[in-house]
Amino acid sequence: MITFYKILVILHIFSAIIGMGxxxxxxxxxxxxKTMTELRHSYAIRHRLHIYVMIGGTMLLVTGLLMGVLNPSLFRMGWYDLSLVLFLAALAIGPVMLTPRSKPIKEMLASHQGEEIPEExxxxxxxxxxxxxxxxxxxIIIITLMITKPF
Known part of the structure; x- marks a missing residue:
């Protein structure tokens, strides 16, 4: 018989594939x-893929925490705690580091005329x-920790 915990593990693995892949x-x-048209199209594809990253990442966090709630001994395992801290740090990189650096690129993609990609x-x-x-x-470190459970 499959338990709720095993269902969470399966969902967690699929979330990793959907989100991290x-x-x-x-x-x-x-x-x-190689041209502004291609670049705009590439960023449109990137945006669509990023939706999967957000959904999968949210599911990873939710299923990982639920597994910890169902099996509290996980919170005493170094690999689990470090994975959680690293995951939260990676989540913080988005709004703190990536968003401010992607805004000027988005503005450039929207406003630049011509096919030549600007040096900027x-x-x-x-x-x-x-x-x-x-x-x-x-x-990659998180995935390695999840697979090997070294400590």
Whole structure:
């Protein structure tokens, strides 16, 4: 018989696939744009993928915390606590680091005339992508902790 806890574990795993999977390619999607039209299209695709990241990420947090409530010993496991702290830190990166760096890019995409990608875009995108890579690295650490449960 399948228990509610096992259902949460299954939902947690699918949430990771739905939320984290697309998150790892958000940067790659927009790097393919070579003209402003392509870049705008790439950012539109990125926006659609980001919806999955948000839904999956929310489900990850909810199912992970519910598993902790059902099995309170998880809160005494270092891998669980560290994963939770890292996940919350990664969530904070969005509004604190990514949003301020993506706003000028969005404004540029909306207002720039012509097909030539402005040099300013490359500077802004490098800064944005740096923080996205940091966030992806945090998620890799979390996934590793969840799989290995080292402490």
């Amino acid at each position: 697309p998150g790892f390619i958000l940067t790659t999607v927009v790097k393919s744009g 875009y490359w500077r802004l995108s490098r800064e944005l992508f740096k923080y996205e890579y940091i966030e992806n690295f945090i998620f």
